[in-house]
Amino acid sequence: MDGMSTTASRGTYHHGDLANALSSAALDLARRGGPEAVVLREAARQVGVSATAAYRHFAGHEDLIETVQQLCQTELVGRMAAELAAGVPEADPQREALRRLRALGRGYVQFAQSEPGLFRTAFSHRDGPLDEQWAALLAAPGFQELTATLDAMADTGVLDPAHRVGAELVAWTGVHGLSMLILDGPLGALPAAELEGVINRVLDAITTGILGREVMSPGRGDGPRGAARTRAGGPTRRASPGGRRK
Amino acid sequence: MDGMSTTASRGTYHHGDLANALSSAALDLARRGGPEAVVLREAARQVGVSATAAYRHFAGHEDLIETVQQLCQTELVGRMAAELAAGVPEADPQREALRRLRALGRGYVQFAQSEPGLFRTAFSHRDGPLDEQWAALLAAPGFQELTATLDAMADTGVLDPAHRVGAELVAWTGVHGLSMLILDGPLGALPAAELEGVINRVLDAITTGILGREVMSPGRGDGPRGAARTRAGGPTRRASPGGRRK
DNA sequence: GACTCAATGTTTACGATGTCAACATCGCAC
């Protein structure tokens, strides 16, 4: 996807593909040290160019890191899709849908584990307009697969249509919180084997949470089943992919 | 909790309580702008002291921000406990346990919403030993209440003891992911009313996920129950990281 | 082919930050 890009001691005055080279270098920095490691001067240094040259292609540090963030998000959904494709499909449509849901979740968490720097960068706090920040992610294959999978769950009958609405957010918040607590929270201290158990436990709970049986104890008839007001509206109206570039 | 602390133009050469004053000032910075706003020189400036004076009380910037992080975590659990105390107890022990679980979750998310800077700082990435970073949080009232509540759920029978193990992490990861996606993710773009719906939807799902009924569709006898390998019981030996100290 | 000029890089410089070293001032024990 990139010729030689980074670390090129060129002889020509003009680089030829500085924008991409800088992005790649910055992405590498993010991979190693997360968002705070993305430093403009260092990226320029690695590309073999003066620091201020970056300003011909990026509005500034903020713009650079924003670009890197997009790349990180792309890698994330890539991993999700990869994990989905890796597994073997099940014959039964219902089980197949559940398998896909889990595969997407695992991909999400595995990406966070294997690329902590990129994951943190993908979700690092930005100030700009949220639409532009997340539009691409939501429209990307990995997330579209999630919607499709949940639809399949509803279609095949595993998932009560009444619980379909907002289901993507239940899944997303679950795996996201899990990933975050592994990277920046106390879960990072767990030994691998134990952590694996926790991950499975949470993924199970996410599935269960999406299926959403009644909340009150089902083993006893006394509980008024209404304890959970499920008035979740349609989330995330899908943002228009407006292309801005200063 | 602090006398006059910040913004004091003192006449004395010695401040008297610089450590606390700096912590408070830094906490304020975190409140406004999150972890990256916690800048040592600015804190010193607000206290009315030279920048390097801070080094008499903190090892450096890292140490300062680490202290602030602890304070943020304390405020978080405080909010959880407050939300718990605010609600009216239910007579039925089962419903009471469920109410408490939800109150803790709401407190968590509400803190993230009302104090985004503090929340982000509370979970900002640190390098140090994880034990020291999280030991206090896990031992704090707010989190102890969570354990107690889940125990109560198990004791009263709402929660199948088989699903008790790891339940705190299901709850935590859920509310944490929700909070994160609101602050640093796409959920921040949602209008308040819609967001409220999403929050309730996710909190419902968390409860359901903890209760953990079987995963395969129960409405139809065909589905071989076991589709989603619910082998969470594995090595989920309670989440508290062993207390090792540097 | 020489000229023009907009795009692309470079040098220099400024303010801000974290941090160190050397110095100043205070309070408290003897």
Added chain:
DNA sequence: GTGCGATGTTGACATCGTAAACATTGAGTC
């Protein structure tokens, strides 16, 4: 009172983001 350790201050340095002024190049145009 006299030291002396604790606490603050001044000055300096490296690094970072960024702006201004200057240099180099390639692509057209005559």
